Amino acid sequence: MGTQQFDIAIAGGGLSGAMIALALRARRPDVSVALVEGGPAIGGHHVWSFFATDIAPADRPLVEPLIAARWDAGYEVAFPEYRRTLPTSYRSITSERLAQAVDAALPDGAVMTGAPVAALDAAGLDLKGGTRIAARAVIDARGIGPSHMGVLKGGWQKFTGQMLELAQPHGLTRPVVMDASVEQHDGYRFVYVLPFGPTTLFVEDTYYADAPALDRDAMAGRIADYAAAHGWQVTDISREETGVLPVVTGGDFDALWRGHPPGVALAGVRAGLFQPLTSYSLPDAVRFAAHIAALPDLDGTAIAAASRAYAQEHWRGGRFYRLLAALLFSAAQPGERYRVLQRFYRLDEGLIERFYAGGSTPADMARVLAGRPPVPLTKAAMVLAGVSVPPFLKDNR
Ligand SMILES: Cc1cc2nc3c(=O)[nH]c(=O)nc-3n(C[C@H](O)[C@H](O)[C@H](O)COP(=O)(O)OP(=O)(O)OC[C@H]3O[C@@H](n4cnc5c(N)ncnc54)[C@H](O)[C@@H]3O)c2cc1C
Numbered sequence: 001m002g003t004q005q006f007d008i009a010i011a012g013g014g015l016s017g018a019m020i021a022l023a024l025r026a027r028r029p030d031v032s033v034a035l036v037e038g039g040p041a042i043g044g045h046h047v048w049s050f051f052a053t054d055i056a057p058a059d060r061p062l063v064e065p066l067i068a069a070r071w072d073a074g075y076e077v078a079f080p081e082y083r084r085t086l087p088t089s090y091r092s093i094t095s096e097r098l099a100q101a102v103d104a105a106l107p108d109g110a111v112m113t114g115a116p117v118a119a120l121d122a123a124g125l126d127l128k129g130g131t132r133i134a135a136r137a138v139i140d141a142r143g144i145g146p147s148h149m150g151v152l153k154g155g156w157q158k159f160t161g162q163m164l165e166l167a168q169p170h171g172l173t174r175p176v177v178m179d180a181s182v183e184q185h186d187g188y189r190f191v192y193v194l195p196f197g198p199t200t201l202f203v204e205d206t207y208y209a210d211a212p213a214l215d216r217d218a219m220a221g222r223i224a225d226y227a228a229a230h231g232w233q234v235t236d237i238s239r240e241e242t243g244v245l246p247v248v249t250g251g252d253f254d255a256l257w258r259g260h261p262p263g264v265a266l267a268g269v270r271a272g273l274f275q276p277l278t279s280y281s282l283p284d285a286v287r288f289a290a291h292i293a294a295l296p297d298l299d300g301t302a303i304a305a306a307s308r309a310y311a312q313e314h315w316r317g318g319r320f321y322r323l324l325a326a327l328l329f330s331a332a333q334p335g336e337r338y339r340v341l342q343r344f345y346r347l348d349e350g351l352i353e354r355f356y357a358g359g360s361t362p363a364d365m366a367r368v369l370a371g372r373p374p375v376p377l378t379k380a381a382m383v384l385a386g387v388s389v390p391p392f393l394k395d396n397r
Contacts, residue, residue: 002131006034006110008298009125009135011117013037015048016268016285017141018098023062023289025105031298034133035102036125038116038142042102043095046241047202049175049194052089053353054283059290065101066093069196077178079342086349090175092194093282117142122263122300137300139292139307140260141267144246151256152272154249154322155187155329156212157279160219161204163239166232169198178345180338182226188328188337191226202239203227208328208337212244245279249326253315257308263300265307267292272311275358276321277328283357284314320365321358344368 008024010017013035021035035042047068055063069092076085102111112127119126124134172195180190187209194202203226205219219242227234256272267273273288274281288310295306328340345352351364360368 004133006135007032008137009034009133010139011036011120011125012142013042014143018042018102019285019289023293027293034110036112036115040114042099046095047092048282049092050282051356054357059286066097067091068094068097071174073174075175075177077345078181082342121261137303139265139267144269152246152248152251155210155247157247158214158244159204159206160216160242162223162237164201164234165236166199167235184335187334214244247325248276249322263304265304276318277325
């Protein structure tokens with residue numbers, strides 16, 4: 001009970017909320033920040049991965065202390081008719097590191113966990129139990145929320161990942177970011193493998209599927225089959241995570257913001273700040289945090305207006321990725337979806353880096369869409385324009 005006063009109150013201590021708190025402490029130490037998380041720990045229980053080139057050099061000091069694993073020997077992709085090793089470095093951060101960094105950067109009493117926000121407005125947060133966190137500015141970073149439902153169109157990326165402890169060294173030296181040479185099920189399927197230690201592998205079974213239902217047991221079975229096929233003898237599964245993330249082909253940006261109290265800024269996936277096709281948000285979370293910390297004016301109205309303008313620009317810039325998502329989901333038969341990625345991975349490595357970072361140039365876009373596409377573009381364009389694709393077009397390939 002009672003009231004506490006801060007300059008900025010952030011609801012949601014996940015990836016985006018924590019990144020904003022860290023950026024503000026690093027660049028605006030004069031500003032007091034409260035980070036309020038409903039769950040038991042900042043960041044939950046996650047591993048977030050990204051390419052080193054996703055993060056601008058100026059923002060790397062923000063991310064560097066959070067990195068728990070790094071791979072500098074490039075990464076691999078594999079498809080039924082094509083394999084490639086690319087040179088780009090790969091990184092993972094963990095929620096444990098994120099929580100430690102937040103604890104070290106923010107003063108006592110500024111980080112609250114196990115503190116669900118019951119309601120918020122432009123002047124503060126009301127916690128369940130009655131405490132009021134009053135603030136000059138409020139940022140809602142509570143992750144995917146009810147406002148997303150029915151507003152974003154597209155499909156789903158769903159996955160189960162397991163940290164496998166092995167009896168013998170696996171010998172892998174670099175991540176396998178996409179092994180789509182596996183049997184295809186439920187849309188586009190691939191396996192993702194991160195070698196965290198000589199006898200430790202994170203193996204994730206991933207699907208670009210039309211429906212969000214996740215069959216955890218079937219996925220766990222396929223991870224076991226994948227391990228067995230590679231001769232890996234599993235002695236323990238030390239961590240498991242599942243995810244169902246939206247892959248966006250279209251939607252109504254304004255509707256995403258409707259229903260939020262006026263004067264409150266949105267951040268993270270709640271603001272639509274993720275790459276529409278990969279659903280990954282780490283690069284955007286870092287960029288947005290840096291953007292907020294660089295605002296000349298940090299009062300509530302200024303931050304709320306800046307967050308909306310930033311997200312609007314991000315939505316506009318996402319059109320190309322939504323087109324590609326439409327290509328993947330609506331133009332191709334589920335069993336043929338791998339062809340879209342197989343063709344994409346033959347392209348220039350710089351173009352692929354910019355794609356993951358969400359920074360594709362007009363020349364990249366022209367290059368991706370040039371030549372004979374692996375699936376018909378007209379269908380994807382119709383999906384993007386909101387026109388339903390007639391069944392005869394859906395079935396002709
Ligand atoms: C299993 C999984 C793995 C992923 N891996 C990657 C990856 O490798 N790389 C990548 O770029 N992206 C990844 N993503 C996608 C995306 O980056 C994450 O979903 C990311 O965590 C989104 O950040 P966020 O801050 O917007 O939301 P979240 O990280 O979900 O944070 C929202 C926070 O708000 C809290 N909260 C919710 N309601 C309340 C409330 N009422 N009061 C207080 N707190 C509340 C939640 O507990 C949560 O901690 C992954 C997603 C999942 C689910």
